Amino acid sequence: xxxxxxxxxxxxxxxxGLLVLITLGLIIFAAFLHRxxxxxxxxxxxxxxxxxxxxxxAVYAGSTGAAAQAAAQAAAxxxxxxxxxxxxxxxGKVIYDNLCGACHTNGVGGAPTLDHGHWDARIAQGNDTxxxxxxxxxxxxxxxxxxxxxxxxLSEEQVRATVDWMVGxxx
Numbered sequence: 212x213x214x215x216x217x218x219x220x221x222x223x224x225x226x227x228g229l230l231v232l233i234t235l236g237l238i239i240f241a242a243f244l245h246r247x248x249x250x251x252x253x254x255x256x257x258x259x260x261x262x263x264x265x266x267x268x269a270v271y272a273g274s275t276g277a278a279a280q281a282a283a284q285a286a287a288x289x290x291x292x293x294x295x296x297x298x299x300x301x302x303g304k305v306i307y308d309n310l311c312g313a314c315h316t317n318g319v320g321g322a323p324t325l326d327h328g329h330w331d332a333r334i335a336q337g338n339d340t341x342x343x344x345x346x347x348x349x350x351x352x353x354x355x356x357x358x359x360x361x362x363x364x365l366s367e368e369q370v371r372a373t374v375d376w377m378v379g380x381x382x
Contacts, residue, residue, distance in 0.1 A: 287363075295364060295366060296310075296362050296364040296365045296366075296369065297309060297365075297369070299366070299369075300369070301368055301369055301372040302372070302376075303372045303373040303374075303375055303376020303377065303379075304376055306365070306369055306372070306373040306376075307373055307376060307377060310360050310361070310362055310365075310373075311360050311373060311377070314360075315377070320354045320355055321351075321353040321354015321355065322354055322356070323353075325377060325380060325381050325382055326381060326382045327381050327382070330377075330378065330381050334378060338374070338375075338378075341374050341378070342367075342370065342371050342374055344356055345359070345360070345370045345371075345373070345374050346358065346359060346367055346370050346371075360373075
């Protein structure tokens, strides 16, 4: 062999040796990382991932859909029942001033103002009808009354107390 062939083999051997050392170093580093990373995913991270990829809604049909809708309505009613409006007061004036007066003072949306001209025919129908219209809502020729005055967190007792206060304070 010639001298430059020996020189090439020395340099080539050194390059191969260097590459072997780098490969061994990478293998040792990978083994170190593998041992230092926890094998299990934390429950908190798994929960966050599940929340991110969860579907935003679902479609139900037939009896399954009716059952799901009934369950949703029951959950909404339970949530509304847990949130009592105006601290649970049955003072009709407080509720009227905070909620009902917005429409019944100026006749907004066809709401009857507090005068006998608007209320005598309604009072003649009986208190049960007034309570039912105030609780369930009512759409008539003159206007619309939303259920519970538009505040679903009002209890039926609060609505009845407010109707009684309004009838008792007609001008």
